[in-house]
Amino acid sequence: MAAVAQRNGMENEISENLYKVRVPPKSTNPVNEEGLSECFRVARTSMYVSIAPCHIANPINGIKEQHLDPLVMKYFAKARGVVLGYSNIVINSGESETNEENQIVAPVSDLSPFAFMWITVDLLLWTPQIGDTLKGFIYMLTATHLGLLVHDTFNAHIRFRYIPQDWEFVPNQADEFTDSNTEPLESGRSNFRSYGHWVDHNGLKVEGKIPFTIRSIHTSGKMISLEGTLVSPERELDAQPVHENNEKSESAPYSAAVASGSHIKFDSEPVAETPEPAKSQEDGMPGYVNTSDSSDSE
Known part of the structure; x- marks a missing residue:
């Protein structure tokens, strides 16, 4: 009884695991009237970016050229989607440093000529998910x-x-x-x-x-x-090929014949078995044959 209960428990566990595999994770993307997923969305994100010295006079153009343009039509892992475009670039005064006149400043160290600052930008994303x-x-x-x-x-x-x-x-x-x-x-x-x-x-x-x-x-x-x-x-799972363990494979006779080294007999092919000649006992031990003429002359 204990063995039967254990087997039933294992079967239930396997069926539960198969059910988990069959059910895909639920997508968070909205669905339209046609039943299709809407994968386009706008996300506002913050970035800590660097500005080259040549763009100090116009940092917005520098941010576009250095950081945002290379993201377009590429998969952005942090946003979990493909960046299609961007808009509303703002230098974030809340996280960047300001001077006495409340102007945003970008710190520059003696180790690098680049200035660093925080920005916020709206990204237009295409974010497909499993199950869409x-x-x-x-x-x-x-x-x-x-x-x-x-x-x-x-x-x-x-x-x-x-x-x-x-x-x-x-x-x-x-x-x-x-x-x-x-x-x-x-x-x-x-x-x-x-x-x-x-x-x-x-x-x-x-x-x-x-x-x-x-x-x-x-x-x-x-x-x-x-x-x-x-x-x-x-x-x-129903669409996958099924292999029954309790049925012999069609290739089993072929595999057995190949393993034994014997001839494979097909239904329409008559095969005559030829017995191998018996080996002579004299051939069992190696020896030397004297074929020279000197022994006869002696």
């Missing part, structure tokens, strides 16, 4: 994944395992290969490549913009890439 639902334009179709463009700017992809099982990929023939260099799209989008097309469970061709759910977010080198899914979280 977005729409992406299909720009690449292959049997292994879909390539998408979100807002005609950001890359996303959907791997084969996160495409519904009742969808089918129909490959192009050799003379049907589509390339934007030879056949530009009517919408003006370039770099569209198609190795075939997907059809859904109704037999309709999948094209244009499709909604998907963000499954993971990859950030590398201040760039962002999304990995999406078209399968609901509770069905993701």
Whole structure:
């Protein structure tokens, strides 16, 4: 009874862990009437920046050139999003030093010619989160994944395992290969490549913009890439290949034959077994054979 109770407890724990994996974290982004996530927002942030001596006369331009312009269209980890623009730059008098005339001053040390000060700025951010639902334009179709463009700017992809099982990929023939260099799209989008097309469970061709759910977010080198899914979280595990432990694998006979070094016999191939000749006992011990003519002459 104790063993049964322990096994049931382990099964319940495993099912709870699987349920936790299936349920994605809830996004904090608002959702519009179409059910799509609104990932654009404005965030006001403070920064401690340096000003080069050449920008002392106009520090705002120096702040833009040195610190804010390089952030545009890059992933900013502190804001957890891509900076699309900025506005309302203010030198923060509350945290910066002031002189007797209540003017903001930037301290300069003998170790560096740069001056330092606090600023506040409004950043326009695109902050996608795991669990958000977005729409992406299909720009690449292959049997292994879909390539998408979100807002005609950001890359996303959907791997084969996160495409519904009742969808089918129909490959192009050799003379049907589509390339934007030879056949530009009517919408003006370039770099569209198609190795075939997907059809859904109704037999309709999948094209244009499709909604998907963000499954993971990859950030590398201040760039962002999304990995999406078209399968609901509770069905993701059902879409994976299943391997039954109690059934013998089809490759088991092949593996056993290879391991034993014997010939593999197929159903349609007659195999004649040829017995190996018995080894002579004389061949069991090494010896020398005298083939010289000197022994005969003696």
